[in-house]
Amino acid sequence: MHSISFPYSNTLNLNHIFSPKRVAPTRLTVRSVYGFEPLTRSDWQSSCAILTSNVASQELNDGAAADHVPAVNDHKNAFTDLKLLPNGKLTVGEKNDKPFQPKPLTISDLSPAPMHGSQLRVAYQGVPGAYSEAAAGKAYPNCEAIPCDQFDVAFKAVELWIADRAVLPVENSLGGSIHRNYDLLLRHRLHIVGEVQLPVHHCLLALPGIRKEYLTRVISHPQALSQCEHTLTKLGLNVAREAVDDTAGAAEFVANNNLRDTAAIASARAADLYGLNVLADGIQDDPNNVTRFVMLAREPIIPRTDRPFKTSIVFAHDKGTSVLFKVLSAFAFRNISLTKIESRPHRNRPIRLVDDENVGTAKHFEYLFYVDFEASMADVRAQNALSEVQEFTSFLRVLGSYPMDMTPWNPSSSIGDHH
Numbered sequence: 001m002h003s004i005s006f007p008y009s010n011t012l013n014l015n016h017i018f019s020p021k022r023v024a025p026t027r028l029t030v031r032s033v034y035g036f037e038p039l040t041r042s043d044w045q046s047s048c049a050i051l052t053s054n055v056a057s058q059e060l061n062d063g064a065a066a067d068h069v070p071a072v073n074d075h076k077n078a079f080t081d082l083k084l085l086p087n088g089k090l091t092v093g094e095k096n097d098k099p100f101q102p103k104p105l106t107i108s109d110l111s112p113a114p115m116h117g118s119q120l121r122v123a124y125q126g127v128p129g130a131y132s133e134a135a136a137g138k139a140y141p142n143c144e145a146i147p148c149d150q151f152d153v154a155f156k157a158v159e160l161w162i163a164d165r166a167v168l169p170v171e172n173s174l175g176g177s178i179h180r181n182y183d184l185l186l187r188h189r190l191h192i193v194g195e196v197q198l199p200v201h202h203c204l205l206a207l208p209g210i211r212k213e214y215l216t217r218v219i220s221h222p223q224a225l226s227q228c229e230h231t232l233t234k235l236g237l238n239v240a241r242e243a244v245d246d247t248a249g250a251a252e253f254v255a256n257n258n259l260r261d262t263a264a265i266a267s268a269r270a271a272d273l274y275g276l277n278v279l280a281d282g283i284q285d286d287p288n289n290v291t292r293f294v295m296l297a298r299e300p301i302i303p304r305t306d307r308p309f310k311t312s313i314v315f316a317h318d319k320g321t322s323v324l325f326k327v328l329s330a331f332a333f334r335n336i337s338l339t340k341i342e343s344r345p346h347r348n349r350p351i352r353l354v355d356d357e358n359v360g361t362a363k364h365f366e367y368l369f370y371v372d373f374e375a376s377m378a379d380v381r382a383q384n385a386l387s388e389v390q391e392f393t394s395f396l397r398v399l400g401s402y403p404m405d406m407t408p409w410n411p412s413s414s415i416g417d418h419h
């Protein structure tokens with residue numbers, strides 16, 4: 001499967017964020033956004049908000065790990081080059097423009113619950129009609145959704161105050177984890193402040209007058225292709241399947257290029273927006289197809305105990321035996337349920353070599369583990385569990401403690417639904 005690239009007209013992209021007008025573009029420097037020094041035990045007794053901001057400031061000052069993870073630290077330059085239009089769209093300023101000033105925090109920045117959604121600027125990846133746009137609308141009703149061409153542009157848009165929040169997919173019930181966003185959560189300093197689950201109802205879209213028999217190709221986001229894999233085969237569409245950046249972008253591409261041999265998998269809203277016909281409706285392999293998105297902000301929220309909360313952490317384990325078992329038992333012994341565990345390659349230390357004189361050198365792969373558990377950081381059980389986890393880990397970071405999405409399950413309420 002290969003990727004088709006095509007220009008987005010109204011989406012934020014890296015060129016918008018980092019001035020393309022410089023004659024010799026300065027390359028961004030590499031800087032660590034996370035350290036490997038665990039905090040002291042007493043720090044873990046305080047709230048998630050305090051914890052996470054401690055970590056952030058420690059990381060900011062931690063030059064020692066500077067070559068660990070590439071991230072943007074050229075914010076000052078970016079600020080002076082940016083100009084924000086009133087509609088929230090980004091444009092590139094001239095050198096002598098007034099420098100872009102970050103806004104001071106307001107109370108709504110600290111309380112990112114949906115009721116504060118009015119005209120919040122929310123970055124998402126894709127173009128209008130993408131499921132991520134719908135997720136942004138579900139998370140923050142009445143928000144101004146800002147399309148971005150890549151996930152890391154959405155992260156940067158929030159970091160640079162171009163957007164107030166980002167809403168990004170992390171996992172799908174059929175396709176599994178969206179690994180890129182797990183990796184980006186570590187490279188950036190944003191906090192998870194909420195989650196939203198969106199039933200995803202896919203349609204097969206083509207130009208008006210086109211029938212299934214004419215098709216030689218189906219294009220969509222790789223997750224959408226994998227969510228519809230079996231249904232496409234059942235429909236007799238054993239044609240080329242090609243990945244593009246997002247579902248609605250695929251629909252726009254078919255429409256803009258008048259492609260008579262190509263269909264897109266996208267939402268019914270994308271069909272309306274880009275003037276395509278729905279050839280088949282509900283083509284996801286499971287009717288209960290759902291994608292989980294996280295809401296990201298510059299500041300964490302204050303964790304509470306008066307409603308169900310989830311906490312997301314990431315850790316790297318130290319040497320020793322049964323470390324993962326010990327870490328996970330810290331939650332089990334306190335009756336804290338884990339809802340998700342994900343491992344990703346530890347890019348800064350991908351391999352551990354263990355020499356054995358007689359046999360040779362064993363190579364172990366090193367991992368970062370992402371765990372979600374059902375407790376608030378305001379809950380003493382979670383604080384104690386993390387104190388214990390810290391003893392077995394070389395690195396631990398709380399990505400966020402946030403209200404669980406408790407909306408009643410109703411798959412047919414998806415924005416992708418054609419009816």
Ligand SMILES: O=C(O)C(=O)C[C@]1(C(=O)O)C=C[C@@H](O)C=C1
Nearest residue numbers: 130131132169221223246247291
């Ligand atoms: O392409 C889109 O419409 C998206 O919003 C992205 C995305 C994803 O990354 O998983 C979101 C929901 C669906 O699972 C399919 C694609």
